[in-house]
Amino acid sequence: MSLANVLRALPGSLKNQRPSLSDILDALDERATPLVLMLFAIPAIVPTPGIPAGMVFGTALAFIGMQMAVGAKRIRLPSRIAQLRIGIEQLERVLGKATPHLEKLERRLSARLACLNTPLAIRSIGVVIFIMAVLIALPIPFGNTLPGLAVLILSLGLAQRDGIAVVAGLGLALIAGVVSTAIIGSSWWLIESFFNGPLITST
Template sequence: MSGDNLSLAYALHVLPDRLPAGRPTLNDILSALGDRGLALILLIFSIPAIIPTPGIPAGMIFGSALALIGGQMVVGAKRVRLPSSIAQRHIGQDVLRQVFQRATPIIEKLERRLNIRLAGVMSPLAMRVIGGVIVVMAVLIALPIPFGNTLLGLAVLALSLGLARQDGVAVLVGLSLAILAGGVSVALVHGSLWLFDTGLRVA
């Protein structure tokens, strides 16, 4: 689950060049990653939830994929698999390249701060709990909550970085962000429903 020894930023930078030209699918992304590690897959799938991706419903596509991946973590699966309905969703290669190019410098800076510490945070039981947290974050990412994706995506990003580099502090930061993001999402949904109800009454 810890990923490989290569730089995560480098893996992110070269990924678009390893994908088929045109409009690769999520399955193409998984195939290009091979056995690089679950944490790297989580990292890559969380980024479009944070950085705007014009032209694709990134929240729905990547949120659904993250929910399925988190669910597989809960049951202790060793290899990521996506149903064909999700795996065959197409993503424009140019869009992916732009998103990853914007994210690479940020990941590189964050990566320098990571160290192997608090390994107990990543016990087998803890991994299942983290998977459950990712499922919740992913479901919220997939929902059309206004301005709601950034914190949710950052929580998954922090968790994935911590898992990739066995940094328990980063994992704890990710869990803290998840609690905050969940609260903000609930508040946004409540506020949106209140505005909608108020609008109906005025009309």
Template structure:
């Protein structure tokens, strides 16, 4: 099978062998860079969905998601990272998370993916979808307690839907993004209220 047609999980299951020793975030992007932005979105959303204590899920992966999604908005063929963000080193635990638990999660979702509803994947709609990805990346980057999971799932579904040309999955990711935004607002407000009450004591 042509590598560009392989399921995302097939490539991710071999990521440890593909990456150089002591890889950085830019190495991960380079390893996936020949694939569409959808695959990269799916892979870098995994740490926001799978419990990953000790990993820089919020700021680093949220910022990376914002940049990939911005590339979609402007029609970029290959996502790019700023030098400083690209130099962030990926720990062995992060690579193991992607290669094992990430692969297992993707395989479960990919079983339900197939090319359909192509009308939802036109170039203008994909660019608009990038704006949704930007918002989800921002929500992941913000320090909202328990606020990573739903935005991460939305981006994961978006990425897999784009990679598989599944318009219904992409539509589902937008619906989930709306829910994630509402939940994040509620969680953020609850955290603010709790902090204000604690300071006021």
């Protein structure tokens, strides 16, 4: 079964109408870290009304990235994060929008450049995912999309052992980092200019 089909079938396997992130991980049966990364990256890209998607899923991705970086074999989320809940209808809506695009991407992937799927490479990718997750979690205007796409492409590359996709994800992560840094820098400059600008007085 393709990754897109696994995600499409996910809502039907959840018994609770407001499943927690822990319920979702259990339903995936810890099938693979890349699949969990993919699922948590999608809400950062697809608008999710009623959910602070950046904060919730960015934080979850940050913990997963840290565990990848240290070579953990089993994904665990802190209890406070694991018990966060999402409505089943919202989950279905988000996955319904995303899975057709995932199917198209999957058809282009194949196993190549195996050197980018070694344990050491995966640890390094974990560091990159952690950085992208922090950017997703930060309240940066329009700042979720590029880091979310980077994590999504990296997860697809890892799942399909496609080193070319991993390279593309790393390149997009670099662009996301530059863009986010520029946005943060510009915002800081505007704030400083506002508070430290010359006072206008009448004579």
